[in-house]
Amino acid sequence: MKRLIFSGILAITLLAGCTPGPKAEPTHTVLRGATLFDGNGGTIANSTVIIRDGRIEALGGADLEVPENAEVIDLAGKYITPGLVDAHVHFSQTGFFDGRPDALDIRDSLPFDSVQARQRRNPDRYFETYLRSGVTAVYDVGGFDWTLDLQKSAEDDLDAPHVAASGPLLTPFPQDRLDGFNVLPARQMLALDSEEFGREYVQRNTALGSTGIKIWSLNLKDTVFMKSLNAVAAEVREQGNQLIVHATSLDQAKEGLRLGAKVLVHSVDDQPVDEEFLQLARANGAVYCPTLVVVPGYTIAYRSIQGDFPMNDPNQVVDADTRNLVEASESFFKYVPEPENYPAMLKASEQADETLKAAMYANLMKVYEAGIPIALSTDAGNPGTLHGISVYDELEAMQRAGIPAKDLIGMATRSGALAMRRLDDFGTLEPGKMADLIVLDKDPSADAAHFRSITHVMRGGLLRPVDVAFEK
Template sequence: MAILIENATVIDGVADTARENCSILIEGERIVQVGDVDCEKLPAGLERIDARGRFIIPGLMNANVHLFMAVNLESLSRYWDRYEDIILEASQVALKHGLTTVFDTWGPRRFLIAARDRIASGETVGARFFCAGNIVGLDGLFSPDFFSRAQEVASAVMTRRINAIWAEDMGRHLMWKTPGQVSAAIDAYLGRGIDFIKYASNEHYPGAFLAFSPDQQRAIVDAAHARGKTAQAHSMSVEGLRIAVEAGCDLIQHCNKTGPVPIPGDTLDLMARRNTGAVVFPQTDAGLAWLLENLPEEQQESWRVSHRNACNLVSAGVKLLLANDGAIMPPEWPTDPQWGKSWVTAPEAFNLAKLTTGHFVWFEAMAEKGCPPMAMLHAATRNIAEAYGMADDLGTIAAGKYADLLILEKNPLLDAKNYRTILSVMKSGKIIDREALPEHRLMSRDIEAPCEEEGRHIPFLGSGGRFPFSCC
């Protein structure tokens, strides 16, 4: 099947400016020609799309998502046999909202690989995705690294199984190993089908402690590169960030999150010189104001510093990558007392963490921080493809690359909010029926209506320890 898109303004991610009255010829999954197309040499059976007055950009990419975030005990139990379906649902939601390629940086490896391969084979529709499995050096889902409170109510059988599904043999015990032993473990893990390595330079929370020594980190990166795979680090402090850059990481996740200490100038310079991919989690001014008003005081300085870091990364000319920990949370999630008010439960207008709209918030936040419009587009397309070693196939609109395109109603270079004006999504040369996605709603469903018995139920104690039935 051949498609000719005509009369468009194309922002291809290659040229420094948009190309007006431009055509794109697509055959099968890939782009054949961009620019002036010889109409006398067009293939038979061609489908023409008139994109006059429209703007075409490469399909958006996200450098850090979590396609399985049904990590509350309720969902893990309720959907025990549907983990793969949840991942497919999230990939379809991502595609619906303009993300044609995403990178899952933490999740249940076996189920992610199965869903990834179903999409890659064409068996089902979804955003193209690549996965890392566990964050090397962190333990399982029900461990102190993540949600240890679940151990208080889950059986020992379930706790052991869930932790094993997430961490396998890539947990905290590796911190005790020699660099050579860590390297061997990484090589074995890559042999299980993951696409790249993500390891912990810092612990997860509060994040100041180093997880692996500099020598261990270099061994991890070298082992990944020896297999032709990229390596990235989870960093949470200025020292964790610096050591990961010096270890040779291809990209660093949420590198603007460095606790109460801003990134030193020499580390910014080092990242720029080495062309290290800087994954940034920015907040809009409105989002930052909400966080400072609603979060505990000990978290507020961290968010102020993350805002300052994002601005400094822009000014230093570091290679920026769009990401947001994008996920679909279970609909019951906001009512879980463990979460309350946090950056992942913020109002949707400036909630960075949503898989549906968080990438649009990212553009708006970075525009406020002075990031040039074309640099923002590159951060969401070309830079991600380069950092993950996939620039031959993805990231720009050019001959030979996958035909991953968005048709927008308005010019995104004029206003970051125009990224929201998606008219059509094309992935691998096929127009996506966005209205049909997701095909099955599990995490994206509405919360169930109250059951019959809830209308008659009288709790013994209400909020605040009061008797709800008391007339006094």
């Protein structure tokens, strides 16, 4: 962990007009002059943010008194929001097909066990990508046991976002159909086939520190599974953990909510959400995670194997491994099982995306109008949805669905912290909270695309430009 708070070089790279630094080591950092969005819906023009020991000590307008021994950074004309939170990611996945052999089997080139060994060995290659995308916290909602360890290791590391993780997923599918996702004896997908196993699993994962118990799809007709799921839900309550549910059909999502789900990790996309759904979500205080970009992301990845993988990454924040992998996407066309059907498959995939999009956008607006918390969430790690930079695509998609940019700010910050159960620590800018924030050139309340104008990220009081690699 580095704590080179405000080196001289950094202060110069920020903006001219900084007051000369005091001779003694500054006790405070002060950000002055930006228009600040606090994540709770509040705005402060010409703001003053006083930061000490990694936390916000005070926050106000231009008249807020600045401590004597402070480093003052002039951000006039800029914009500040809390650090972004991506409420749905997977550190066990790469952003390409090597992490999802079920979508395209490229294991002859990139064996799954080697891919997973690298994911485990080097999750920090994504940490910098996240921070330099402005993402200061992520929720890993499904992966191998090692993802649980990231919660502690990343917490005190200013080179990493805060991490919450659920660990392995429980599913209604039989274990032999799941082991393609596993590296035995380690499993990230588990068949939930008995009450006893379900209860033990919840106890074990809670003891390992999991934030959430994730159910990957509900089979409402499978009585053994549903009985086991009821036992899981009871044990989750008992353990004080939270139930998080992947349910893209309305019936499944409602059943998940009846069982107490606190986080719905995807949109409902099979039919319009109804009043009962909205009431259940409201009663649970559930967070809705739309993940609008992940399904079209698969189409992007499929298209890339006969062309280019599109990447909008002007600050070069994507790690070199990922960049090399997706730049070589054409070399994987040989793995398409029926190449003669590839154009038709691509077309069908694009059409399916459009149908889903219409359903997801309409439901998102219903959930929004009902006042249910909605969290920025990408499902990063799936093919075509890269870690970090996908947050901008998701925010723009949420805006296209009809959510005003000014309301997206809280969804991109506060709601994710709520889903991670970390709102006391971050997600909004308030005295006492961690100094996690981003600096933008353009007003994010005017257009969600302006999140792309990020210039700096602050994690735990450490402010750094996003267009240069972190010093190691």
